[in-house]
Amino acid sequence: MGESRFSVEPKxxxxxxxxxxxxxxxPAFVHESARFGGVMAWAGVSINDRTDLYIIRxxxxxxxxxxxxxxxxxxxxYAAAILNESLLMDDNARPxxxxxxENFFFDEGNLRME
Numbered sequence: 857m858g859e860s861r862f863s864v865e866p867k868x869x870x871x872x873x874x875x876x877x878x879x880x881x882x883p884a885f886v887h888e889s890a891r892f893g894g895v896m897a898w899a900g901v902s903i904n905d906r907t908d909l910y911i912i913r914x915x916x917x918x919x920x921x922x923x924x925x926x927x928x929x930x931x932x933x934y935a936a937a938i939l940n941e942s943l944l945m946d947d948n949a950r951p952x953x954x955x956x957x958e959n960f961f962f963d964e965g966n967l968r969m970e
Contacts, residue, residue, distance in 0.1 A: 898926055900934060907934050919956045925959070 892956060900907040905931050912921075 868887070868908060900931060902934075902938055907931075923956055923960050 896912040898910040898912060898917070910926060910930065
């Protein structure tokens with residue numbers, strides 16, 4: 857299970873535009889750029905199935921958001937549907953390893969691969 861960030865802009869944010877001389881401020885040659893040109897997505901997979909793709913719209917996944925919006929509403933229900941005993945294997949990203957998540961796993965009795 858994990859999240860990925862996809863960018864719709866080139867890494868260096870440079871665009872080469874060929875234009876005629878003295879047309880610098882012509883609206884036809886102006887390109888507006890969004891401050892954040894990407895999206896983050898999260899998904900979970902198992903041997904026989906997968907979860908729905910979850911789009912993270914504000915660009916940052918925090919431990920609290922992961923616990924409340926993803927883990928409680930998607931992962932717990934998915935794990936209960938596939939097996940009584942499931943094992944979570946994450947990719948060691950910060951939101952997954954935060955103390956909030958450690959406490960949540962302990963309180964809920966969930967197993968996680970170290």
